Amino acid sequence: MDVKQRMQELSQAKYGQELSQCGDEQLYHVLLQFTQELSQSRPAPKGERKLYYFSAEFLIGKLLSNNLLALGVFDQVSQVLAECGHTLSAVEEVEPEPSLGNGGLGRLAACFLDSIAALGLPGDGVGLNYHYGLFEQKLENNKQSERPNPWIGDESWLIPTGKEFEVPFGFGPVRAKLFDIAVPGAHTGIANRLHLFDVENPAPAPEGGIDFDKHDLPARLTSFLYPDDSDEAGRLLRVYQQYFMVSAGAQLVLKELEERGFDVHTISDHVVIQINDTHPSMVIPELVRLLTQKGLTMDEAVEQVAKTCAYTNHTILAEALEKWPLTFIEKVAPQLAPIIKELDTRAKAAHSDPKVAIIQGEAGKEVVHMAHMDIHYGYSVNGVAALHTDILKSSELKPFNDIYPGKFNNKTNGVTLRRWLEVCNPKLAALLDECVGKEWRCDPNRLNKLMDFYNDTSVLDRIQAIKAENKRALADTLRREQGIEMDPESVFDIQVKRLHEYKRQQMNALYVIRKYLDIKAGKIPERPVTVIFGAKAAPAYVMAKHIIHLILCLRQLIENDPQVHPWLRVVMVENYNVSWAEKLIPACDISEQISLASKEASGTGNMKFMANGAVTLGTRDGANVEIADLVGPDNIYSFGASSNWIIELYEQKARDHKLGYQSEIYYQRPDVKPLVDFLLNPVLTQYGDADALKALWTDITGKDWFMSLLDVESYISARDRAIHDYGDKPFWARKMLVNTARCGFFSSDRTIAQYNKDIWRL
Numbered sequence: 001m002d003v004k005q006r007m008q009e010l011s012q013a014k015y016g017q018e019l020s021q022c023g024d025e026q027l028y029h030v031l032l033q034f035t036q037e038l039s040q041s042r043p044a045p046k047g048e049r050k051l052y053y054f055s056a057e058f059l060i061g062k063l064l065s066n067n068l069l070a071l072g073v074f075d076q077v078s079q080v081l082a083e084c085g086h087t088l089s090a091v092e093e094v095e096p097e098p099s100l101g102n103g104g105l106g107r108l109a110a111c112f113l114d115s116i117a118a119l120g121l122p123g124d125g126v127g128l129n130y131h132y133g134l135f136e137q138k139l140e141n142n143k144q145s146e147r148p149n150p151w152i153g154d155e156s157w158l159i160p161t162g163k164e165f166e167v168p169f170g171f172g173p174v175r176a177k178l179f180d181i182a183v184p185g186a187h188t189g190i191a192n193r194l195h196l197f198d199v200e201n202p203a204p205a206p207e208g209g210i211d212f213d214k215h216d217l218p219a220r221l222t223s224f225l226y227p228d229d230s231d232e233a234g235r236l237l238r239v240y241q242q243y244f245m246v247s248a249g250a251q252l253v254l255k256e257l258e259e260r261g262f263d264v265h266t267i268s269d270h271v272v273i274q275i276n277d278t279h280p281s282m283v284i285p286e287l288v289r290l291l292t293q294k295g296l297t298m299d300e301a302v303e304q305v306a307k308t309c310a311y312t313n314h315t316i317l318a319e320a321l322e323k324w325p326l327t328f329i330e331k332v333a334p335q336l337a338p339i340i341k342e343l344d345t346r347a348k349a350a351h352s353d354p355k356v357a358i359i360q361g362e363a364g365k366e367v368v369h370m371a372h373m374d375i376h377y378g379y380s381v382n383g384v385a386a387l388h389t390d391i392l393k394s395s396e397l398k399p400f401n402d403i404y405p406g407k408f409n410n411k412t413n414g415v416t417l418r419r420w421l422e423v424c425n426p427k428l429a430a431l432l433d434e435c436v437g438k439e440w441r442c443d444p445n446r447l448n449k450l451m452d453f454y455n456d457t458s459v460l461d462r463i464q465a466i467k468a469e470n471k472r473a474l475a476d477t478l479r480r481e482q483g484i485e486m487d488p489e490s491v492f493d494i495q496v497k498r499l500h501e502y503k504r505q506q507m508n509a510l511y512v513i514r515k516y517l518d519i520k521a522g523k524i525p526e527r528p529v530t531v532i533f534g535a536k537a538a539p540a541y542v543m544a545k546h547i548i549h550l551i552l553c554l555r556q557l558i559e560n561d562p563q564v565h566p567w568l569r570v571v572m573v574e575n576y577n578v579s580w581a582e583k584l585i586p587a588c589d590i591s592e593q594i595s596l597a598s599k600e601a602s603g604t605g606n607m608k609f610m611a612n613g614a615v616t617l618g619t620r621d622g623a624n625v626e627i628a629d630l631v632g633p634d635n636i637y638s639f640g641a642s643s644n645w646i647i648e649l650y651e652q653k654a655r656d657h658k659l660g661y662q663s664e665i666y667y668q669r670p671d672v673k674p675l676v677d678f679l680l681n682p683v684l685t686q687y688g689d690a691d692a693l694k695a696l697w698t699d700i701t702g703k704d705w706f707m708s709l710l711d712v713e714s715y716i717s718a719r720d721r722a723i724h725d726y727g728d729k730p731f732w733a734r735k736m737l738v739n740t741a742r743c744g745f746f747s748s749d750r751t752i753a754q755y756n757k758d759i760w761r762l
């Protein structure tokens with residue numbers, strides 16, 4: 001196919017002008033259509049078994065570059081654009097970013113779709129078409145506010161399919177319309193689909209912020225991802241959303257089964273449903289219901305479903321494991337309640353331990369424990385990193401592992417290196433081509449060959465030169481887009497991820513306070529450091545918002561202090577999303593992965609940073625453990641209490657009903673108290689809301705549930721050591737090289753190959 005000619009034709013047809021006369025906006029729309037045509041001309045992969053990946057989130061990011069790469073025309077399109085005086089990255093700026101996910105979990109689902117297609121496997125995603133996404137974050141007056149993020153324009157990646165299903169809610173039936181997004185596979189000729197369900201008449205964006213009438217159903221079902229669940233109407237809406245997704249999804253699965261010519265009695269031979277966290281769990285009873293409607297007995301339906309569904313657990317945080325009041329389900333989908341009760345009765349008959357029951361609680365106050373339903377009625381339960389799976393098996397889900405020892409398995413997460421290295425860091429990718437050959441793009445384990453260059457000063461110099469260029473590019477972009485000034489010669493120390501107390505952005509802020517106080521006391525750091533944050537807080541998560549407030553107040557304090565800011569700067573990127581991640585990660589020197597050990601199931605940000613030659617400063621948590629094993633202790637900065645110790649401390653707390661040991665640390669460690677007390681200092685509080693900072697102080701000194709004070713001293717010394725080592729250029733460059741060389745294991749192609757071998761067998 002002649003790429004240029006087709007682009008010319010499209011530009012003539014759409015705009016009546018030559019390609020060379022088009023601006024970025026027009027070129028984007030030409031390329032959108034061009035890419036859609038190519039994707040839609042590809043067949044779906046063949047196979048007797050098909051996977052459906054059910055997920056409430058798909059944080060797919062912008063698709064243009066990604067799809068051009070998968071379609072094998074990235075270089076040709078870049079060439080054509082260059083001939084007309086444009087660049088692909090500028091054209092892609094026009095694309096709105098779909099925000100169909102919160103963070104890691106949704107991004108994982110997107111990486112998985114990319115890898116499933118790249119391996120040529122038949123596997124589609126199933127989710128919801130949120131019109132205003134998560135939300136767009138604004139930072140004003142040192143606080144976060146939220147706006148809708150409309151991403152669906154007249155032309156978008158959505159393909160109307162004309163397919164419709166009827167979802168039977170308690171208040172009446174609602175039509176679910178299906179839209180698809182094509183998922184072309186790299187290195188294969190096929191394309192899969194991401195299926196997104198929508199209501200017939202979606203409501204317009206709310207005025208001003210993101211508040212809306214949560215009772216306005218069905219129009220509001222697909223407005224936002226996870227509406228504010230701090231009140232009952234918000235929680236109920238989530239159950240409505242979940243049932244909408246799984247009922248329409250299950251009907252699609254059955255319709256395709258029939259179209260593929262298979263008998264409904266053989267569904268488990270031909271369909272796998274992977275349940276991504278507990279949000280889609282109601283697919284289990286819904287599928288049982290639909291199968292019995294199609295003539296299967298209850299026994300047979302239950303057996304088939306239990307051989308069709310598999311569950312991925314993403315968290316051990318108790319507050320994140322969904323338990324819905326039975327009354328919610330009776331209201332949302334009354335026909336589902338008797339089936340869930342039946343599933344519970346069967347589970348209770350087989351296993352008397354009340355800890356493994358699906359329905360728990362006294363009469364009238366029963367809750368449905370979604371994960372328990374998944375484990376009893378799924379044939380596989382997987383964790384997402386070796387440590388996480390061990391914790392599930394040995395403590396969190398131990399009673400289940402005792403009953404079903406063979407069900408539990410680990411699938412360490414991964415990321416698609418196509419997006420997270422090839423596209424986002426083309427200069428490094430080109431250097432890797434030169435060093436190890438282009439084959440790494442299909443077989444990332446080849447990156448290990450980079451180790452041959454461990455002592456090659458010219459390669460080490462080029463790795464550092466590329467990092468320096470990426471840092472300058474980031475500084476330029478942030479100046480242009482957000483008016484942020486930063487010194488590209490300084491160390492870029494980056495923590496970007498959702499804001500959560502367990503991820504401990506507050507501990508990072510305590511480090512900033514340490515350095516600030518040192519500089520004010522005349523103790524000048526070895527070299528300038530830029531501490532970069534990016535994080536959205538859930539709109540109803542008060543403590544997370546206080547932490548953002550602290551970071552922004554520190555930023556302003558330091559910005560106003562000419563004694564401090566040559567050495568220490570704080571930057572908070574507004575509206576952290578996939579597009580920002582693609583710019584930040586290639587420019588990072590030190591990757592902050594500092595969650596409290598045992599709390600981050602895996603992390604995937606850590607893997608993206610590693611691939612791009614950032615050195616991890618992290619706790620031995622989640623996949624950091626596996627990163628440490630791969631790069632060796634000299635190429636990572638590990639610190640902090642071990643997960644075993646932390647689990648023991650939580651057990652002690654539960655036994656002794658103790659709220660915190662931290663008050664002891666606060667009072668006993670002379671170096672720690674002034675850091676926390678700085679939150680009350682008028683020098684800081686003049687820039688913000690003294691009450692919010694006081695509330696944060698009270699929490700850290702009194703409760704500190706995620707133990708930032710326990711680790712803060714070892715954190716400060718590990719971080720200072722990393723910043724010191726950075727000064728020895730060849731020494732640091734080798735660490736960068738080793739991190740990139742060892743990242744092949746974290747390709748999501750590897751993860752998906754393992755899912756397929758052990759769970760899906762497609």
Ligand SMILES: *Cc1c(COP(=O)(O)O)cnc(C)c1O
Nearest residue numbers: 103104497577578581603604605
């Ligand atoms: C990868 C990614 C995440 C996950 O980051 P973690 O550090 O693993 O929590 C979150 N948000 C975006 C935009 C990402 O690209």
